[in-house]
Amino acid sequence: MFEQEKQILDELIARFCQERSLPTGKLEWRSIPFSGEWGIAAPLFPLAAADPARTQPVPQHAQALAEALRDSIKLPAGFSRMEAVRGYLNLYYTTSEYAKKVIDSVLASGSRYGSREPEGKPIMVEYSNPNTHKPLHVGHLRNVILGGSTCNILEASGKRVIRANYLGDIGLHVIKWLCNYEKYHQGEQPGEDKTRWMGDLFAEADRRFAYEEGFEAEVRAYFARWDARDPHIHALWKETREWSLEGFKQVYDLLGEHFDRIYFESEVEEPGKAAVEQLIKSGLAEDGRPDLPVVVNLDQILGTKEEYRVVIVLRSDGTSLYATKDIPLAVMKFNEYDLEKSIYVVDVRQTLHIKQFRKILELMGYPWADKIHHLAYEIVNLPGNVTMSSREGTVVLLDDLIREATRRALEVVQEKNPELDPAQMQAIAEAVALGAIKYPMLSRENTKMVTFDWESALDFNGQSAPYIQYAHVRANSILRKVGFQQESGADFGMLTHPSEVDLVELIARLPEEVQRAARELKPNLLANYAYDLAKGFNDFYNQCPVINAEPALRAARLALVAAARWCLGNTLRLLGIRAPEVM
RNA sequence: GCCCUUGUAGCUCAAUGGACAGAGCACCAGCCUUCUAAGCUGUUGGUUGCAGGUUCGAAUCCUGUCAAGGGCGCCA
Incomplete structure (x- = not known):
């Protein structure tokens, strides 16, 4: 500034x-x-x-x-x-000059305040990465929200960003689903909520696989037919996969997420096997088949001790693994784009695996291997350190959470603003509910575990997204009441009240907060800033009357409120949280 | 056994190596004829797990130690 x-x-x-x-x-x-x-x-x-x-x-x-x-x-x-x-x-x-500089700069930039024009080589961020034919639960949410807001923040900091999503569309879980569908749900179609329906059927298939006599054998037989490229199974797979994709689209729309590039696990399976052959030929991998798998003994190659360990790149039966596919996927990314960096938003348990395949790529001679960056985050648990698992039944389904949060938010809106029309109320309730759900996952450090509990997830008070949204609504309400038009010539030297001074200072900080959050890949810095900003605004709101102030002071305060509104709205947008006008 | 992460108020979390470690929740006491009370004010609450070290200065960096969680040859 x-x-x-x-x-x-x-x-x-x-x-x-x-x-x-x-x-x-x-x-x-x-x-x-x-x-x-x-x-x-x-x-x-x-x-x-x-x-x-x-x-x-x-x-x-x-x-x-x-x-x-x-x-x-x-x-x-x-x-x-x-x-x-x-x-x-x-x-x-000089106080008047400082306030003028800050407020004028915000009002001139509006929705672009805090952002720079993107330039330079693009950064790819791979996130979300759901499995088709499976339910989405709260654990998946942290990844999407973290990845999405990281993209927003990188963009605002002046980077070009490619949002990538790598979908797990093959594997045992898909085969289970298909086999169960053919046997028990032949011809059925998904209802309105596709993800939920797919998820329910997955849970059923999974149960049968574990407990039903003979079902596992049927699934294995089905898998063999799949491997033999049975055209009927492949057609069914494509059709049902589409249902999942449509369901994901519904969820992403609701969450405000979109992707520029979709990768399918199925499209890198064969290239992965080819890459393994290449590894064997070049002497990096040892082929132990048919009794043993194909492995890359990184510690032996590098002379390290218990650091990189041994990577299995192909099963002894020749089928592929996660690590098999990550190699061609990375190659595809860098062949297609001239990337400054390739970020993987993946939970912390996979740290070693990412370190391993990055090292393999380096040994294969790819000069961009060091541009791969792991954005690690801790998982979401349930109270008592219970990991979410669909098999154990210890999951909070995304669908249930959003529905319940929206219902509660709707109750509050109906009570506070009964004159609004129902569609508007619904939109506000959704914005509040989604914000409330997202905020706790954004405001913690990436490396800290989030423990999900219903009570705090549905708390719309205190340090939460609704608190920040409410500050935005209040600012908006003042401006709407007076029909604020950007007036020039206010005397900002009049803004001498401590809460005015604090608010100007907070507003001035946004650009550097964005830069730092982008540099460190930490949306929580911005989430905490958003709360401070909202608190600063509420403090001002309570102590400094705007509409009834005498004219010169009123003009200066109105401009300050307008600047605060832009700042709050822009910050929320970077966090992937909607900023309603009324609530 | 090796490696990674975390440890701050009763609980959940903040705090570019820098001025007095701050919020929210919970508890208690107040504030709606006044721009929306999803708000505000006040009270209570701390040997930053422990022990050393580096530094003018450490919650932050280093070493050790304790505790919790996670990863480590055919899951993803």
């Missing part, structure tokens, strides 16, 4: 350092952590510690240097005063 001013300051300080033969480039600017006034601060401790002329302890010397700086450099334009306190040099902005 004040890059030029900072640069001038840096030059002044550099000159000061040279005169005293101090090392340069040791100062880092941060904002002053106390509320009430805007400014930047620099700790002088590093400089003091490096000063050869130092004769006293570092803290005292830092204070002395801060005082010397304060007295020797001329206050640059844009700053109103300077002070040396406890080893820090604090510079305060």
Whole structure:
């Protein structure tokens, strides 16, 4: 926001350092952590510690240097005063100019505030990766939400992004499903909620596979026919897979997700086997078939010890594995696109596997192998550290959760805004419910486990998405009431109330928060910022009347409210959470 | 056995190596003739698992240790 001013300051300080033969480039600017006034601060401790002329302890010397700086450099334009306190040099902005700069910049950019134009090579983010013919539960949600908002944030930070989804459309789970369908549900069609119906049938097939006499044998026989490319089974597979895809589309639409590139596991199976042959030929893989599988002994090749372990790349019966397919998939990605980076949003339990196949790709000579990046996240558990498993029946289905959350949100809307029409109420309830579900998964660090429980998932109060959405609604409500048109010429020097000062500071932070969240691939930084921003706005809302303020102050506050609304709306959008106008 | 992650208020979590470790939930006491109370104010709550080390400065970095979870040759 004040890059030029900072640069001038840096030059002044550099000159000061040279005169005293101090090392340069040791100062880092941060904002002053106390509320009430805007400014930047620099700790002088590093400089003091490096000063050869130092004769006293570092803290005292830092204070002395801060005082010397304060007295020797001329206050640059844009700053109103300077002070040396406890080893820090604090510079305060000219308040009216600062507020004007921040608010004008937001109002000029609107929905683009906080974002940069995408440029450069694209980054591919692979996420979601559901299995067809299976139910979606809350565990899958974290992946989608994390991946989706990571994409939004990368885009806003100025990167081109390709959203990729790798679908598990083959394997034993599919065969089970098909076999069960043919035997017990011949000719049935999915209903309105396709994912749920597919999921129910999967659960049934899975149960039969585990408990029903003879069913496993039938499935094995069915698998053999599949392998022999039985045309009837392949036709049924294609048809039923389509049902799953349509169901996923419904869920993605609801969640606000879309993908640019879809990969199917089925399309990389044969290329995977070919890649294994190549590995064997080049001596990287040992072929133990028919008794043993094909393995790449990475530790032996690299001379490492219990670090990369041994990777099985093909079963002894010649069928493929996860690792088999990851090799051609990565090759496909880099052949098709000139990627800056290829990110895999995959849960933390697969860390070793990703490390392994990246190393195999490197050994195969692909120069882009080091561009593969694992965005690891912890899984979602149920209370008592129970892992979600459809077999154990320990799952919370996505469908059930969304339905219940929407029902509860609808109750609140009906109570608060009975005059709205039903379609609008439904839309608001959905936005609130989805936000409430998404927020806890976004606001935690990626590496921390999320424990799902109904009570907190359906809590619309406190540190939650509805709280942030509500702040947006309040800002919107004020602007709507006065028919706010972007007026110019407000005197921002009037924004001197501590909560106004805080709010301007919070708004000013968005661009750098986006950059940092993108750099570190941590949407939770932005989720926490969104909450701080909403809190700052609510504080302002409670303490500073806008509509009934006297005209000059009212104009300045209205512009501030408009800036806050853009900022809240934009931040929510980056998190993949809708920002309703009314709720 | 080897490796990874986590450990902060009763609970769930924050905190670019920087100024006094902050929120929410829960508990208790208040605030709706006033821009929507999905809100706000106040009270209570801490040896940042433990022990060392590095540093002017450590919840943050390093070493050790304890605890929980996860990964490690034919699951994905």
